[in-house]
Amino acid sequence: MKATRQPVLYVPHGGGPxxxxxxxxxxxxxxxxxxxxxxxxxxxLPAPPAALLVVSAHWEARRPTVTSAPRPKLIYxxxxxxxHTYELTWPAPGSPRxxxxxxxxxxxxxxxxxxxxxxxxxxxxxxPMKVAFPDAEVPTVALSLVAGLDPETHLAIxxxxxxxxxxxxxxxxxxxxxxxxxxxxTTRRAEPTAEFIEWLAGAVAKPRAEREAALRDWASAPGxxxxxxxxxxxxxxxxxxGAAGDDEGAEVFRDQVMGAVVSGVRFG
Numbered sequence: 087m088k089a090t091r092q093p094v095l096y097v098p099h100g101g102g103p104x105x106x107x108x109x110x111x112x113x114x115x116x117x118x119x120x121x122x123x124x125x126x127x128x129x130x131l132p133a134p135p136a137a138l139l140v141v142s143a144h145w146e147a148r149r150p151t152v153t154s155a156p157r158p159k160l161i162y163x164x165x166x167x168x169x170h171t172y173e174l175t176w177p178a179p180g181s182p183r184x185x186x187x188x189x190x191x192x193x194x195x196x197x198x199x200x201x202x203x204x205x206x207x208x209x210x211x212x213x214p215m216k217v218a219f220p221d222a223e224v225p226t227v228a229l230s231l232v233a234g235l236d237p238e239t240h241l242a243i244x245x246x247x248x249x250x251x252x253x254x255x256x257x258x259x260x261x262x263x264x265x266x267x268x269x270x271x272t273t274r275r276a277e278p279t280a281e282f283i284e285w286l287a288g289a290v291a292k293p294r295a296e297r298e299a300a301l302r303d304w305a306s307a308p309g310x311x312x313x314x315x316x317x318x319x320x321x322x323x324x325x326x327x328g329a330a331g332d333d334e335g336a337e338v339f340r341d342q343v344m345g346a347v348v349s350g351v352r353f354g
Contacts, residue, residue: 089254090133093354094244094330096259096323097124098339099143099214102164103171106216116343123339123350124217130338130352136254137184138219138226139247141326142210143261143319147230150192150199150243154185154227159206176207176216181225184255188229188247195246210260235321237302244328251354257329259322263349264313278312279347283340285309290327290335290351297335301327313346323351330354 104117105124128134144163145151158180162172185201192199207215211228232239250257263286264279285307289300301324304310304317314320327335330353339350 089136089252091354092131092133092135092251092254092256093333093352094251094257094259094326095127095353096261096263096326096351097127097214098262098348098350099210099260101344102167102209103174103213105213106171106174107168119341120339120343120348121217124214127218131256133254135224135256137181137256138178138215138224139184139188139229139250139255139257140211140215140226141229141231141257141259141322142208143231143322144208144210145205145228145230146233146235146318147200148233150197150232151202151205151230152185152188152199152227153180153205153207154182154201154203155180155206156182158226158228160212161206161208163208174212174216176212176222178207178212178215178219178222178224178226181227184225184227187250187253188227191246191249192243195242197243197246214260215258229325231318231321235317237304237321237324240321240324241298241301241328244325244330246328247325248329248331251329257326259326261319261322262346263320263323263351264346265319266313266315266346278309281309282307282313283347283349286323286349286351287337287340290323290337290353294330294332297327326351326353
């Protein structure tokens with residue numbers, strides 16, 4: 087049976103285990119709208135995905151590296167949160183077969199890649215996916231960023247992985263469209279992040295060549311470094327944009343959270 091072509095997403099993954107806490111550092115409903123957006127993802131898809139490929143802002147490696155464990159563990163890579171958040175579960179199966187396919191596609195594009203059978207799912211993977219796919223039944227692999235965070239490198243990775251979409255794989259870039267911890271919860275944060283989010287919404291909606299050119303030069307955008315002193319949380323959108331091909335991009339979620347404007351993007 088032919089798989090249904092999947093879109094490509096760039097989603098916000100929140101702060102630590104934010105969706106699974108009984109308190110927050112802001113108003114009680116701080117994360118509710120983001121959680122509702124994530125929960126709505128399955129219903130927005132053309133068909134249930136055959137698998138998930140999640141590009142996490144919280145994993146960088148010398149070369150693109152993909153998890154290949156059949157049963158990946160969880161990595162609780164956050165600190166200072168309630169004890170129960172270190173006992174969260176999300177037992178989604180891994181997919182050694184998909185991991186092999188990812189490495190093969192990258193190799194065909196002359197991109198050196200590797201599998202990691204010991205790596206688990208960090209919170210950039212399991213926290214948003216636990217909200218979106220709580221039954222943890224969809225086979226899932228995580229893909230690292232490449233050290234140096236070069237935009238063209240990650241656009242090229244996305245282009246190489248685009249065939250997965252026609253195999254029913256949902257490619258998800260997981261980050262935050264603005265991420266400046268130095269101004270967290272301050273009024274100084276909202277203005278530059280609002281400018282940058284507006285720029286990003288325009289950039290992803292451009293035709294392919296213009297979109298990629300804009301993303302390569304993202305650091306020149308209004309509010310860019312005010313939103314991303316270091317860009318690891320933005321880089322997953324480069325992979326998503328590369329995998330989008332000629333499909334149009336659009337901002338499908340926007341909110342202001344603890345002084346920052348954040349967004350979600352869909353291609354296709």
